[in-house]
Amino acid sequence: MTRVLIVDDQDLVRQGLRMILELAGIEVVGEARDGDSAVRAASRYRPDVVLMDLRMPGMDGVEATRRIVAAGDARVIALTTFDVDQNVVDALRAGAAGFLLKDVTSEGLVDAVRRAEAGEPVVAPAVLARMMDHFATRPPEQPRLPAGLDELSDREREVLAMIGAGRSNAEIASELFISMATVKTHVRHIFAKLDLRDRAQAVVAARDARLG
Template sequence: MITVFLADDDARFRAAYRKLLDRTEGFRVAGEAGDGLAAVRLVGALNPAVALLDVQMPGASGLEAAREILATTATRVIMLTTFDLDEYVQEALGLGASGFLLKNAAPVEVLHAVRTVHAGHAMLAPEVTARLLHQFAPPRRPTGRHAFADAVLSAREVEVARLVARGRSNQQIAEELFLSIETVRTYLRRMFAKLDVRDRTQLAVLTYEAGLLYKPR
């Protein structure tokens, strides 16, 4: 049973998500809140497996709530956003959020995202990932010592990391690099260990920050 906490200041939105989750086998809504401060308090008390946090809430924003929840609990966080709030999502990923959903996501996407994050993976909407990584600045070149240099990644591992940062799925990476799915998973496990990251989201952020989104010309 996957326990889920809902935090959004729109009661109708919470009701719709509660109905979806409670009516789907394998899910249970552990609680809900209409502001960030209540979300932090209740998540700490209820210890749900996954928390869905709206980026903008009264009292404390979703980002503030995510920072506290990720620092003090084992709950995994998915941020809820719209295209108009992309800049906040980048910060959330840096805090350690496991991904994000668009607020107009289809029910099947919501369920898939919660299952994916609960399993320890990241949930990055491919069509939004590329936009996030491109919109703020051109690819940066690493300066000084960086986690990628310290980790001594192979050329193939860097290629896989680059495709993860572009929002590719394991299947798409396998097809593009002519690898098996299991080989892609093996590369990811090795990179998670080398870079001391817990999921694809953090790997994507590090890849972007290292200036590795594109191959050097």
Template sequence: MTVRVVVADDQQLIRAGFVRLLEPEPDVEVVGEAADGRAAVELCRTARPDVVLMDIRMPVLDGIAATREVTASTGARVVVLTTYDRDEYVFSALEAGASGFLLKDAPPEELVRAIHVVAAGESLLAPAVTTRLVGELVAARARHRDAERQLARLTPREREVLPLLARGLSNAEIAARLHLGETTVKTHVAAVLDKLGVRDRVQAVVFAYEAGIVTPGR
């Protein structure tokens, strides 16, 4: 079975390089090229590729947004290709529906393999990306477990104080909110800092956000 491929990249030389790389493959056919994200989406709707090689940084519509539209409106599966290996791109690409993520300096045989793996309905991440991604998830879970242990040390009243402290309220404002004396609140705040093992109110704010006690915009 021949895998139909669309190449989307705003740099013509890179697009041409991918096309030349794939031309000798007997079971891969490049059915179109796109120089921006919007053109890639429209091309996928008409050419109906099996796989899209999608750059991230493109004009008109970036590769993440284009991936989201392609996966939502066509049956194509997307392999995101980039020179950048920053974690936020990996997470964004996966959230947008990408099935694969490769760096552009990957060996040619790895790219061809990625196309076949993704076309077969599986997912693929570059080895270096996978290692780092798993490491981040493990670290995040470890931080979450540590946060749970630290939060368990707080009294019910101290757990009421922490989110208010994290939202930037002063001792006087916390006291008014909880109908407590300001001296009592000062004692609770000191206990919270001590039990969480943080140096000051700023670190307590960071802890509260990392632990999910408060979220941005709330």
């Protein structure tokens, strides 16, 4: 059974998330109302997935995400009220598996938790597209080149730019006139060289590298 830790400074939000998950047969092993208690709870309960609010008093969700991911305690899904938020970008850099809006449907929440546990991305393509639009209008003040960028081949940089633009593997294969197998190989190499977990982090890496 999937084990989840819920982190949010609002009691009603935690209670609502717990109810949805438990009705779907997902075990909620604990709750926390701030980042510091979240880090302790993750270490104690060893959940598979953490639902992490980003804006909390004291230690925020971004720093808590960084510590939980570094400890290898769980996959973290960031929770936010805004579909594009600098805190979300920072959380993805810190190692979050993706993010959800707080108005996500019950079905969407349950599906996201299960996909996160399975190691899959939990950000919808439409949201990735909005992230890229946001990045285009608000470029970073100081470039943060991803570690390992110099190791990418010209083709891998091209594929990374297309991932950053929200393209699927099928769309990349069509536009570059290569096979799906070749695209998957390029994606696997990109993730390995840049130490990326999923496509959500790849979008941030593409933005940081000023690709696309």
